[in-house]
Amino acid sequence: MTAPDPTPVSLVSDCGSCFGLCCVALPFAAGADFAVDKSAGTPCRNLQTDFTCGIHARLRDSGFQGCTVYDCFGAGQRVSQVTYGGRSWREEPPAASRMFEVFPVVRQLHELLRYLTEALSLAPARPVHPELRRALAETDRLAAGTPEEILAVDVPAHRQTVAELLLKASELVRAGVPRRREHRGADLFGARLRGADLRGANLRGALLVAADLAGADLRLADLIGADLRDANVAGADLTDALFLTQAQLNAARGDATTRLPAGLTRPAHWPRTAPAGPAAGEAAGTRGSTGAGRSGGRRSGGGAQGGRSGGRSGGGASGDGRQAGGRGQRGSASGRGQDRDGRGQDRDGRGRDGRGGGRPGRPGRG
Numbered sequence: 060m061t062a063p064d065p066t067p068v069s070l071v072s073d074c075g076s077c078f079g080l081c082c083v084a085l086p087f088a089a090g091a092d093f094a095v096d097k098s099a100g101t102p103c104r105n106l107q108t109d110f111t112c113g114i115h116a117r118l119r120d121s122g123f124q125g126c127t128v129y130d131c132f133g134a135g136q137r138v139s140q141v142t143y144g145g146r147s148w149r150e151e152p153p154a155a156s157r158m159f160e161v162f163p164v165v166r167q168l169h170e171l172l173r174y175l176t177e178a179l180s181l182a183p184a185r186p187v188h189p190e191l192r193r194a195l196a197e198t199d200r201l202a203a204g205t206p207e208e209i210l211a212v213d214v215p216a217h218r219q220t221v222a223e224l225l226l227k228a229s230e231l232v233r234a235g236v237p238r239r240r241e242h243r244g245a246d247l248f249g250a251r252l253r254g255a256d257l258r259g260a261n262l263r264g265a266l267l268v269a270a271d272l273a274g275a276d277l278r279l280a281d282l283i284g285a286d287l288r289d290a291n292v293a294g295a296d297l298t299d300a301l302f303l304t305q306a307q308l309n310a311a312r313g314d315a316t317t318r319l320p321a322g323l324t325r326p327a328h329w330p331r332t333a334p335a336g337p338a339a340g341e342a343a344g345t346r347g348s349t350g351a352g353r354s355g356g357r358r359s360g361g362g363a364q365g366g367r368s369g370g371r372s373g374g375g376a377s378g379d380g381r382q383a384g385g386r387g388q389r390g391s392a393s394g395r396g397q398d399r400d401g402r403g404q405d406r407d408g409r410g411r412d413g414r415g416g417g418r419p420g421r422p423g424r425g
């Protein structure tokens with residue numbers, strides 16, 4: 060009999076149980092994603108005394124789009140309620156700086172937990188399920204340590220181990236797709252991929268910023284760590300896409316006809332109707348032009364400086380040396396700007412964060 064999969068703590072952010080850690084611990088830079096600069100460890104000016112966001116309902120309109128594409132994968136509530144036993148940085152000022160260092164580390168570990176959990180749900184990956192279970196248990200153990208133990212974790216090394224396992228799982232799942240494309244780590248900025256057949260493609264860590272993926276078939280495509288900021292996924296089929304996170308979706312531009320994997324939700328800021336005119340994927344002459352050149356577009360907020368964010372979330376687990384999440388600036392949904400090369404820095408100085416994710420914004424409470 061197979062042992063049941065370990066069930067880690069929740070991997071879904073619960074801002075109501077968090078001390079606003081991402082709104083304090085992480086820095087951000089004024090630009091396309093944030094209206095102002097903020098240094099690490101400084102509470103955002105919009106953070107309320109009860110740790111809610113004063114502009115939650117109008118984040119995008121207020122220039123804080125980056126906050127809508129961040130996801131802590133449940134790290135915030137774990138650090139707040141478990142690691143620190145419900146004592147906030149306001150109540151324990153001496154512990155504040157350490158708490159802000161711990162949070163990005165746990166966030167990275169939780170992101171790995173998220174991918175490992177998904178991999179364990181994939182039947183074709185069954186041959187590696189025992190290894191995945193062990194990695195899941197070990198990752199959860201690391202995240203459950205004391206602040207000192209957490210800060211001593213060699214996250215890059217652990218991430219690399221996990222990334223190799225996730226790659227094995229991905230290959231097993233995609234093995235049945237004929238003529239699948241290989242774009243791991245590819246620079247597809249602004250690429251014209253409208254209507255492209257990308258079923259089972261390896262897009263791990265690919266730079267897809269501003270790419271035109273309208274109407275593309277991305278079923279079973281491995282999108283771990285792919286940077287989807289401003290990518291047009293209107294009408295695209297993302298059913299069963301592998302390792303796609305809500306943060307990546309939030310950073311992309313889809314519409315009512317975009318087909319989503321189970322468990323992910325259509326971002327509220329996407330148009331609720333399909334665009335008028337030619338159906339997505341039918342644009343003449345563009346079908347499948349992978350890699351095509353940077354069709355215009357801007358290289359977007361990229362960069363660590365810009366702090367924008369977007370879509371990449373699992374960089375670190377993509378096995379391309381990118382970081383998934385760790386520190387970094389808020390809003391870099393992808394952790395981008397931080398880490399195309401895996402060397403970025405982040406919040407605590409250890410690598411970028413991968414703010415990547417789909418953070419719905421802290422609850423505004425009215």
Ligand code: SF4
Pocket residue numbers: 081082103104105106107111112113114115123126420421
């Ligand atoms: S969600 Fe964004 S704007 Fe709101 S308090 Fe947090 S960092 Fe500030």
